[in-house]
Amino acid sequence: SLTERLSSTFKNLRGKGRLTEADIDATAREIRRALLDADVAVPAVRQFIKQVKERALGEEVSEALNPAQQVVKIVQSELEEILGGETRTLQLAKTPPTVIMLVGLQGAGKTTLAGKLSKHLKQEGHAPMLVAADLQRPNAVKQLQVNGERAGVHVFAPHPGVSSEHEDPTGDPVEVAKAGLEEAKNRQHDVVIIDTAGRLGVDQELMQQASDIRAATNPDEVLFVIDAMIGQDAVATAQAFNEGVGFTGVVLSKMDGDARGGAALSVKYITGKPIMYASTGEGLGDFEVFHPDRMASRILDMGDVLSLIEQAERTIDKSSAERMAQKFADQEDFTLEDFLEQMQQLKKMGSMKKMLMMMPGAQGMKKQLEQFDDSQVNRIEAIIQSMTPYERNVPKAINGSRRARIAAGSGVHVSEVNTLLERFREAQKMMKKMAAGGGMPGMPGMPG
Ligand code: GDP
Ligand code: MG
Secondary structure, three states: OHHHHHHHHHHHHOOOOOOOHHHHHHHHHHHHHHHHHOOOOHHHHHHHHHHHHHHHHHOOOOOOOOHHHHHHHHHHHHHHHHOOOOOOOOOOOOOOOEEEEEEOOOOOOHHHHHHHHHHHHHHOOOOEEEEEEOOOOOOHHHHHHHHHHHHOOEEEOOOOOOOHHHOOOOOOHHHHHHHHHHHHHHOOOOEEEEEEOOOOOOOHHHHHHHHHHHHHHOOOEEEEEEEHHHOOHHHHHHHHHHHHOOOOEEEEEOOOOOOOOHHHHHHHHHHOOOEEEEEOOOOOOOEEEOOHHHHHHHHOOOOOHHHHHHHHHHHOOHHHHHHHHHHHHOOOOOOHHHHHHHHHHHHHOOOHHHHHOOOOOHHHHHHHHHHOOHHHHHHHHHHHHOOOHHHHHOHHHOOHHHHHHHHHHHOOOHHHHHHHHHHHHHHHHHHHHHHOOOOOOOOOOOOO
16 A cells, blocks of 8 residues: 555664655655555646655755654655645535535545535534435435435435336426425525436536536535546546536545545646545545545555544544543543443444544554454453443453353453453553553453
């Protein structure tokens, strides 16, 4: 992966006292290769390397940073720059409703995004509505209705109540979009998201239809949704949509896949349009506001701790987090009850691996992460549940005979109980550190 390649490049620089021009050239070559392997568009790579080299050569040799740190810093800030610099927020209409139109190839993730974005906007206090203007694909209307229902938002569809197999193939998406907009005004929604049709490839008729919808609805934002996995095709596709329909922002979808860096690095450079959101899975909550600085860190494997914390805040039950904070404040002991609660909260976050992969140094823990699955959490749960309340609150009291009883009660071997207690002690230590203001510790309860 791009991240791995870059990490090993930087490793070679470690321990060097001084950065020579030859070092910079060699490093630039490595970075170039890594970026191309990650499907970053060629012109974007060229520009990127040029800037990194110029800065690396021009930079004063810092006493505080070693050469490797210096190059990492330059690469990080240039990555941030090429990814768009600042996060751009949604352009809201002066007179509501704000109209957001989604465009992109078939399968890019538009309809899925419509659900995610509407849920996100709802959480931000808006009253969004969806409009199903994709009459091309069988089932498209139904799919949007399902997503809207899950997100708890109203969906305007051309044939309410009629099963999608019987959609009128001659329905006019432009008329549907206009009618949807009218309905949004009548119902006083402040944001309208229009889902449109895509094709497998770039297609003149499709572009015309999207242009017509754009002209008829005058959207405040046209979001181009692009599958982050499509590699070098990203360039041609982005260019075609930029010229054919035009768009104001980009959404990278399927960022949960392998090709993390490539498309992200290319699209902004090619079109000059900011990346605004990232889609990271099939679930309604797999959605993030795109932060160029965090993405740059993620690419460089410094870990995306901020996104992680935000995701945790959204998912973790607030009262539980507050209770934990209060415990720290009162300098109370971290007990097995708390440990269990933490594990259960982690499980709630859905894909644990995905989350842990965002932690700093995750590359080094890859093996352990691959071994980790939710069934381990289930076993931990079973073991702790076999303990008495006294044992959970005073773990020190769990002696040999208690361990044997707990093992028998939860159907595991005594050694598993021992391992759990060991892990718990480590977690306890970490929590103490955090309470003392040590900041974000590693994830407690990780298998060692
Ligand atoms: P559309 O044709 O542009 O409307 O694309 P859809 O929203 O129908 O998505 C196409 C497929 O990709 C569906 O199976 C989605 O579940 C899936 N999908 C969409 N976004 C993501 C994502 O961020 N990650 C993953 N893994 N799958 C996604
Ligand atoms: Mg769709």
